[in-house]
Amino acid sequence: MQKIMAKAGFTVGFTALAIFVLFPLVWVFLMSIKGFDDVIAFPPKFIFEPTLENYVSVLFGDGGSGAGEFRQYLLNSFIVSGGAVLLSLAVGVPAAYALSANRVRGGDHLAFTFLSLRFAPELAIIIPLYAIFQQVRIYDSYIGLILAHQLITIPLVIWIVRTFLADVPVEIEEAAQLDGCGPWRTLLNVVVPVIRPGIASAAILAFIFSWNNLLMGLVLSGPNTRPVTVGILQAIGFDQVRWGWMAAAAMIAAVPGMIIAVYLQRHLVRGLTMGAGK
Amino acid sequence: MATNSVSTLKKRQQRTHLIMVVPALVLVIGIMVPFVQGVVRSFTNEKGYIANPSFIGFGNYINLFTDSKFLTGLFVTILYVVLALAIQLPLAMSIALLLEKSTFVRRIGRNFIVLPLLIPPIVAGLMWKTMMQPSAGVLNYLLSLVGVEGGPWLTDPATSLLSVVLIDTWAFTPFSALILLAGLQALPPSLTEAATMDGAGWWAGFRYISLPWLAPYVILVALFRVADSLKQFDLIWPVTRGGPLNSTRLLHVQGYEEAFRFSSPAMAMAIIFVLWLIVYLFSFLLLRLWRRTINAVE
Numbered sequence: 001m002q003k004i005m006a007k008a009g010f011t012v013g014f015t016a017l018a019i020f021v022l023f024p025l026v027w028v029f030l031m032s033i034k035g036f037d038d039v040i041a042f043p044p045k046f047i048f049e050p051t052l053e054n055y056v057s058v059l060f061g062d063g064g065s066g067a068g069e070f071r072q073y074l075l076n077s078f079i080v081s082g083g084a085v086l087l088s089l090a091v092g093v094p095a096a097y098a099l100s101a102n103r104v105r106g107g108d109h110l111a112f113t114f115l116s117l118r119f120a121p122e123l124a125i126i127i128p129l130y131a132i133f134q135q136v137r138i139y140d141s142y143i144g145l146i147l148a149h150q151l152i153t154i155p156l157v158i159w160i161v162r163t164f165l166a167d168v169p170v171e172i173e174e175a176a177q178l179d180g181c182g183p184w185r186t187l188l189n190v191v192v193p194v195i196r197p198g199i200a201s202a203a204i205l206a207f208i209f210s211w212n213n214l215l216m217g218l219v220l221s222g223p224n225t226r227p228v229t230v231g232i233l234q235a236i237g238f239d240q241v242r243w244g245w246m247a248a249a250a251m252i253a254a255v256p257g258m259i260i261a262v263y264l265q266r267h268l269v270r271g272l273t274m275g276a277g278k
Numbered sequence: 279m280a281t282n283s284v285s286t287l288k289k290r291q292q293r294t295h296l297i298m299v300v301p302a303l304v305l306v307i308g309i310m311v312p313f314v315q316g317v318v319r320s321f322t323n324e325k326g327y328i329a330n331p332s333f334i335g336f337g338n339y340i341n342l343f344t345d346s347k348f349l350t351g352l353f354v355t356i357l358y359v360v361l362a363l364a365i366q367l368p369l370a371m372s373i374a375l376l377l378e379k380s381t382f383v384r385r386i387g388r389n390f391i392v393l394p395l396l397i398p399p400i401v402a403g404l405m406w407k408t409m410m411q412p413s414a415g416v417l418n419y420l421l422s423l424v425g426v427e428g429g430p431w432l433t434d435p436a437t438s439l440l441s442v443v444l445i446d447t448w449a450f451t452p453f454s455a456l457i458l459l460a461g462l463q464a465l466p467p468s469l470t471e472a473a474t475m476d477g478a479g480w481w482a483g484f485r486y487i488s489l490p491w492l493a494p495y496v497i498l499v500a501l502f503r504v505a506d507s508l509k510q511f512d513l514i515w516p517v518t519r520g521g522p523l524n525s526t527r528l529l530h531v532q533g534y535e536e537a538f539r540f541s542s543p544a545m546a547m548a549i550i551f552v553l554w555l556i557v558y559l560f561s562f563l564l565l566r567l568w569r570r571t572i573n574a575v576e
Binding site for chain 1: 290291292294295296298299301302303305306308309312313315316319372373376379383387390391392393394395396397398399400401402404405406408409413414415416419448452505508509511512515516530533534537538543546547550551553554557558561
């Protein structure tokens with residue numbers, strides 16, 4: 001009897017969880033494939049004739065509020081987030097390596113300093129950067145945004161890579177050193193291949209968090225570099241909201257995260273929790 | 279002679295290791311310098327229409343702590359964090375316990391609960407905003423189907439903050455649940471087996487075995503959630519812009535408006551610096567607590 005009760009409780013709990021998590025996603029997806037009349041219909045429609053018009057409108061424009069620019073926003077987000085991640089990897093992987101296993105004295109302290117950036121309110125850096133970027137003329141430029149996004153990507157890369165480094169057997173490195181490899185060769189030829197999953201999950205998560213960020217773009221981007229998140233925000237005029245358009249744009253903006261959630265889930269959890277979970 | 283060459287080799291290695299840190303360090307200094315510069319600016323009267331700003335000491339800070347808008351913002355920020363933690367910690371714990379049951383459930387469950395975490399907060403916010411529309415939204419419609427009268431959600435100052443916390447709960451509880459789930463999976467089976475052998479029920483097992491084991495994980499969740507909720511912006515700005523009637527104007531939102539709507543960067547930096555201090559105080563305390571519990575468990 002108790003077993004049946006437990007099983008029932010479990011089923012109810014799991015169903016509730018699935019509905020809570022998935023319903024908003026499903027609902028907005030439905031919204032994105034509804035025609036205009038179906039979107040504003042009340043009571044809300046669950047059965048209707050699907051259309052791709054919202055997606056066409058988002059990606060190719062329909063003569064309305066400059067919707068064709070959305071493709072440029074997507075490209076901008078790719079350039080900024082991709083660039084930010086590449087820079088963070090180039091700089092962060094060697095740093096993570098040197099800062100682990102007591103290779104540098106005070107390495108732990110320094111690593112915590114890097115992590116602490118993760119907790120800083122972004123505006124503490126963005127407000128000053130806004131003035132500086134205008135002075136040195138990199139406001140509304142890819143390079144400026146890539147530099148600013150280091151605030152997001154660097155701590156993630158260093159911390160995730162560090163947790164994976166902790167699992168590299170010391171013997172491999174010692175063997176490499178006996179073969180006469182210096183620190184750089186040991187890192188690049190021996191250690192990096194072993195921690196490739198860690199580097200991949202760091203890169204992917206850093207990309208997602210950079211891609212998802214709104215505040216950086218809101219302040220530091222302009223017409224030339226506007227990212228997807230800011231593009232969506234601008235497209236929704238506050239009083240005349242085109243819900244179908246917004247839903248389609250939101251779906252497209254969420255694509256990188258969703259693909260990754262499904263395909264790379266295994267490495268993701270460890271990265272997300274920054275080493276708390278293995 | 280041999281030992282000598284080993285020690286020079288060690289020295290060379292150490293130097294290379296230091297060099298490896300330098301580029302990252304340069305970037306971090308590049309981030310810290312503007313921050314310090316910004317804090318210095320918070321002690322000036324810099325404002326859009328003032329040509330030559332001058333230092334005014336703690337003027338901005340004194341103004342802040344006598345300004346009811348700021349004090350409301352401070353209160354709302356703290357309330358947001360408290361509500362978020364009070365709802366999300368127990369919920370995340372339940373989800374973790376639920377998913378821990380079997381490998382099969384864990385695999386499916388982890389796959390879908392991670393979704394909200396990976397989509398942009400602005401998307402999550404707008405999704406819920408459409409659903410929470412009082413008259414045409416699907417939430418009130420679904421509630422009416424089961425005979426419950428819907429609420430005004432985001433449009434009423436009385437319920438707006440709680441509604442935003444609900445969106446926050448949807449977006450970030452999965453993160454907390456995943457950490458706790460990782461903790462449960464790291465629990466040595468021998469511990470739970472011993473408890474079962476002693477005839478302990480489920481609750482006793484949870485209360486006296488799992489929960490103490492999970493303590494460092496719970497603190498880690500609290501650390502991330504407290505810091506992230508204190509500085510929440512991305513989720514709030516697209517949804518309410520701080521309204522209605524300042525009811526969701528957290529300090530990070532207020533700082534943004536001060537800087538970019540009222541062109542008062544000095545005042546904005548003062549607000550943000552106060553926020554920064556609060557974030558650091560809590561992170562520091564939780565981090566210390568975390569280290570202590572880790573030592574206690576091991």
